[in-house]
Amino acid sequence: MVTQDEDVRSGMPQERILITGAAGIVGTMMRERLRRPGRLLRLLDVADPGDHGRPDEDVLTGSVNDAALMATACEGIDSVIHLGGISRENSWANILQVNIDGTHTVLDAARQAGVRRVILASSNHAVGFRRLSEAAEGPDGLPADSTARPDTYYGVSKAAMEALGSLYHSRFGMDVTVIRIGSCFPDPLPIGKRGLATWLSPDDAARLFESALATQEPDYRVVWGVSDNTRRVYSLAEARRLGYVSHDDAETYAGQLADAPDASGPAATYVGGGFCTAALGEFNQL
Structure with missing residues (x-):
């Protein structure tokens, strides 16, 4: 582990950001896009993210449930981007351990x-x-701070994450930004036509994270993590107040999805799409 004193002697970056889940889909895309002169990224994941040896990176391998490791990971850190966890529906036991208990471990280590x-x-x-009809009731779409209505155990874990973030802001004055991500992939194609509304481009994701990293006054805020898509149903008003400006629109991929099936039933009615009919507690790739 590189200490702050060693940073001073070596001239290494002074701004330090810990990214959990750094070897995951979003973490891998953000690793490249969040590199900046004068910034060190500390990367943590249960999987080895690879490419060791960069002077502007510090790699740790292990779980967000490991309190001792998280304490070490948070030493000297300015900001934490918490991406680590199970990213799809799974058993209640796994969701509870990794997504809920793991988030608590991260937040308490940071505190x-x-x-x-x-x-x-x-x-x-x-x-x-x-x-989805609720989106039409707001001036810019479904408000980012709409109260929780989870569709799966996975969704419950994200609602719990938001509640824990609120607690740690209110109790300890920590600046907490919750980003409700729609779908963040290199392109919206894996999601089908639904992705034309939910997509957050990798470049826009980096822009949104940078906006959250630049906030000056400690607060608790919830924002939608989506690009300014033509078919967007989520409000970007809250993210724009952070300074976020989207440059991308999933509509550029619409032609490639022309033959994809239209949603029907609950998937066409609810924000969660196919997750609203998926079997609870079973791993899925929706």
Whole structure:
């Protein structure tokens, strides 16, 4: 582990950001996009993210449930981007252990280390049983702070993450930004036509994370993590107040999805799409 004193002697970066889940889909895309002169990224995952030896990176391998490891990971850190966890529906036991208990371990390690800012990667599935028709009731779409209506155990874990973030802001003054991500992939194609509304491009994701990292006043806020898609149903008003400006639109991929099936039934009614009919507690790739 590189200490702050060693940073000073070696001229290494002074801003330090811990990214949990750094070897996952979003973490891998953010690793490249969040590199900046004068910034060190500390990368943590149960899987080895590879490419060791960069002077602007510090790699740790292990679980967010390991309190001792998280205490070490948070030493000298300015901000935590918490992406680690199970990213699909799974058994209640696994969801509870990794997503809920793991988030608590991350937040408490950050608190004890004096970390001033945490960004939590939530999901649209925290409000999956909100009706898409509700989006029409707001001036810019479904408000980012709509109360929880989870569609799965996974969605419950994201609602719990949001509640824990609120607690740690209110109790300890930590700056907490919750990003309810729609779907963040290199392109919206894996999601089908639903992705034309939910997509958060990798470049826009980096822009949104940078906006959250730049906040000056400690607060608790919930924002939608989506690009400014033509078919967007989620409000970007809250994210724009952070300074986020989307440059991308999933509609550029619409032609490639022309033959994809249209949603029907609950998937066409609720924000959570197919998650609203998936079997609870079973691993799925929806």
